[in-house]
Amino acid sequence: MSKLRLFQTVNGCVNELAPRLAEAEADVQRLVEANMEALLGVRFLVSEYGTGPVHAGRIDSLGLDANGAPVVIEYKRGTDSGVINQGLFYLSWLVDHRAEFEHLVRDRLGATVAAQVLWSGPRLICVAGDYTRYDLHAVREHRRSIDLVRYRFFGRDLIGFETVAAATGRMTQGRRGQPAAPDRSVYGDRERIAELAAAADKILLGLGDGITKVQRKHYGAYRRLQNFASICPPQRTKVHVYLSLDPAEVDLVPGFTRNVRGLGHHGTGDLEVRLCNERDLERAQDLFRASYAAA
Numbered sequence: 001m002s003k004l005r006l007f008q009t010v011n012g013c014v015n016e017l018a019p020r021l022a023e024a025e026a027d028v029q030r031l032v033e034a035n036m037e038a039l040l041g042v043r044f045l046v047s048e049y050g051t052g053p054v055h056a057g058r059i060d061s062l063g064l065d066a067n068g069a070p071v072v073i074e075y076k077r078g079t080d081s082g083v084i085n086q087g088l089f090y091l092s093w094l095v096d097h098r099a100e101f102e103h104l105v106r107d108r109l110g111a112t113v114a115a116q117v118l119w120s121g122p123r124l125i126c127v128a129g130d131y132t133r134y135d136l137h138a139v140r141e142h143r144r145s146i147d148l149v150r151y152r153f154f155g156r157d158l159i160g161f162e163t164v165a166a167a168t169g170r171m172t173q174g175r176r177g178q179p180a181a182p183d184r185s186v187y188g189d190r191e192r193i194a195e196l197a198a199a200a201d202k203i204l205l206g207l208g209d210g211i212t213k214v215q216r217k218h219y220g221a222y223r224r225l226q227n228f229a230s231i232c233p234p235q236r237t238k239v240h241v242y243l244s245l246d247p248a249e250v251d252l253v254p255g256f257t258r259n260v261r262g263l264g265h266h267g268t269g270d271l272e273v274r275l276c277n278e279r280d281l282e283r284a285q286d287l288f289r290a291s292y293a294a295a
Helices: 026-035 037-041 083-096 098-109 133-141 193-203 276-293
Strands: 004-010 013-017 044-052 058-067 072-075 123-128 147-152 158-168 214-216 219-225 225-231 238-241 258-261 272-275
Touching: 026 037, 026 044, 026 058, 026 072, 026 193, 026 214, 037 044, 037 072, 044 258, 058 083, 058 098, 072 219, 083 098, 083 123, 083 133, 083 147, 083 225, 133 147, 193 214, 193 219, 193 225, 193 238, 193 272, 225 258, 225 276, 272 276
Parallel strands: 072 123, 123 147
Antiparallel strands: 004 013, 044 058, 058 072, 147 158, 214 219, 219 225, 225 238, 238 272, 258 272
8 A cells, every 4th residue: 555646637637645544543443344344345243342351352343254254353543563463362262252252143143144153264354554564474474364454545535445464364275276176076977067166266266365265065255355256066067156246337148147136145246157168267257357356
């Protein structure tokens, strides 16, 4: 974000908008909590959650991401070398108090959602004005799932968010360029479609750095800060990929792409892409890249 220059155009002339920090940490927290799903891909649960008399702390925000993973969000107005350690302290507390968190989810989002909380990879998201190089290094040394997000305000009503570092934690199912091998015992003789799904997996993991693959029962999700794609287990003749793109902004092709907004389906995303052959996979790659860029 420090290298980003933002200009406003007026009558063919440009006026640079200088970046600035918030007046107070609470200003950032209020804005994120009011728009958490749009900004972070996380459903907001509660603000300033007390950790009891023993730990004697307050978690800035608690949420649940699109895959059902618990999320701790910590905010700092500027640069604070303690933000990661503070967040990890609260994350450890959260893991030790699963029943309490699930009760909170049940109260806010219902029993069905609470029963599907994904404890295999709870997340920490830090939102701060900036980070030190030691912060960036520390994130990659931890086994937890951590995202460092840098913010800047521009002018009177613009805010920019940038993920400057991410650790995938225990949820990673493969590394860039190393797709998970298809399970032949499940797919049986559907080898061609299984190979198509494995090729899509390789492409999605190879779109950039900091991609996490999260495996749920009915789908695998691909995430930067937010989910940008998910793949359901291959069917007999096709693979369904769901992308976090606005279907209204895509030229839909019958039999290839479909608007599934408001329709029940496994995975996350409103744009369905059906892959039946290698040609479908080839023409889907622009959509994959667009969804990744928007995440």
